[in-house]
Amino acid sequence: MTNVYDNILGLVGNTPLVKLNKVTEEIPATVYAKLECYNPGHSTKDRIAVHIIEAAERKGLLKPGSTVVETTSGNTGFSIAMVCIIKGYKCVLAVSDKTKKEKIAYLKALGATVYICPANVPADDPRSYYEVAKRVASEIPDSLYINQYFNELNIDAHYQTTGPELWAQTKGKITHLIACTGTGGTLSGSAKFLKEKNPDIKVIGVDASGSILKGFHETGTIHKEDIHPYQIEGMGKNLIPSALLFDKVDEFVRVNDEMSAYRTREIALKEAIMGGYTTGAVVQGLLQYANSHEVSAEDVVVAIFPDHGSRYITKVYSDEWMSQQGFVNNCVHNYDSVFKTEYIK
Numbered sequence: 001m002t003n004v005y006d007n008i009l010g011l012v013g014n015t016p017l018v019k020l021n022k023v024t025e026e027i028p029a030t031v032y033a034k035l036e037c038y039n040p041g042h043s044t045k046d047r048i049a050v051h052i053i054e055a056a057e058r059k060g061l062l063k064p065g066s067t068v069v070e071t072t073s074g075n076t077g078f079s080i081a082m083v084c085i086i087k088g089y090k091c092v093l094a095v096s097d098k099t100k101k102e103k104i105a106y107l108k109a110l111g112a113t114v115y116i117c118p119a120n121v122p123a124d125d126p127r128s129y130y131e132v133a134k135r136v137a138s139e140i141p142d143s144l145y146i147n148q149y150f151n152e153l154n155i156d157a158h159y160q161t162t163g164p165e166l167w168a169q170t171k172g173k174i175t176h177l178i179a180c181t182g183t184g185g186t187l188s189g190s191a192k193f194l195k196e197k198n199p200d201i202k203v204i205g206v207d208a209s210g211s212i213l214k215g216f217h218e219t220g221t222i223h224k225e226d227i228h229p230y231q232i233e234g235m236g237k238n239l240i241p242s243a244l245l246f247d248k249v250d251e252f253v254r255v256n257d258e259m260s261a262y263r264t265r266e267i268a269l270k271e272a273i274m275g276g277y278t279t280g281a282v283v284q285g286l287l288q289y290a291n292s293h294e295v296s297a298e299d300v301v302v303a304i305f306p307d308h309g310s311r312y313i314t315k316v317y318s319d320e321w322m323s324q325q326g327f328v329n330n331c332v333h334n335y336d337s338v339f340k341t342e343y344i345k
């Protein structure tokens with residue numbers, strides 16, 4: 001029997017590459033999107049949830065009924081909750097009180113216990129979601145704290161799956177890999193594998209305006225003045241994650257909320273690929289990169305599309321939300337004027 005699985009986790013990984021035909025047509029290279037929304041939890045985070053939990057099982061750290069803990073309202077929480085159902089663990093997620101109600105509903109629908117913690121307290125405050133998660137993990141016996149920003153198995157998950165898939169899918173022809181970095185695990189693990197195969201492959205990280213990752217990559221120091229609030233979820237950070245292997249990244253580009261939002265909607269309209277907000281960010285990052293670098297017709301570029309747009313229907317796909325942000329060009333007919341290159345900062 002083919003295409004038959006023992007449970008939903010059998011569908012994690014082996015996601016497709018799809019050629020982009022319109023949104024990157026100004027770039028001479030062939031550009032593929034790796035559609036991570038084809039994972040059963042609809043994001044790239046399924047890979048690390050399975051990998052980290054199975055590694056803990058092999059080490060005997062988890063027993064039936066054990067608890068898995070993480071601080072996230074995002075894709076990682078959903079993926080951990082999914083793995084916990086199949087493997088018979090409890091899932092506890094500590095999230096900030098800024099988290100949208102529908103996201104909490106998503107997590108609860110998959111059986112997670114969700115602790116809602118104040119966002120406006122320092123990270124070391126006992127009420128912060130970091131401290132709550134640490135406390136829960138220390139108080140519950142046989143629990144596992146995933147700690148994705150500082151867990152090297154996050155890198156390893158992509159070294160063992162995403163990287164080899166990209167090499168095989170492009171028959172070794174990949175010349176550029178570009179991905180948004182949050183924890184950095186996706187880009188670092190894939191890049192580590194690919195550069196072992198071919199050290200000439202260019203690896204490009206996409207950082208958010210408001211985050212310190214690009215500045216740190218360029219100078220080795222944290223530029224506090226770079227930090228400001230931003231809207232794109234899942235990428236950029238105000239700390240340096242150890243899951244980001246800076247030496248595997250050739251260059252970072254920085255994208256802003258507004259252009260990433262337009263791009264997300266443009267990709268849906270022109271490619272019929274409805275991705276999340278960082279899908280727009282990675283394409284925006286690629287176009288900015290191609291503006292200042294030589295990219296040839298022989299090049300094969302892969303952009304990671306991390307998740308599905310259905311999670312952003314009240315955000316980047318909402319005209320009302322776009323207007324509230326002051327993103328006035330949300331009218332689809334204006335795209336061509338919006339995307340004049342002088343607008344790309």
Ligand code: PMP
Nearest residue numbers: 181182183184185186234278306
């Ligand atoms: N995009 C989205 C929507 C995400 O949730 C994440 C994960 N935080 C990323 C991009 C970045 O992935 P990584 O953490 O592997 O750098």
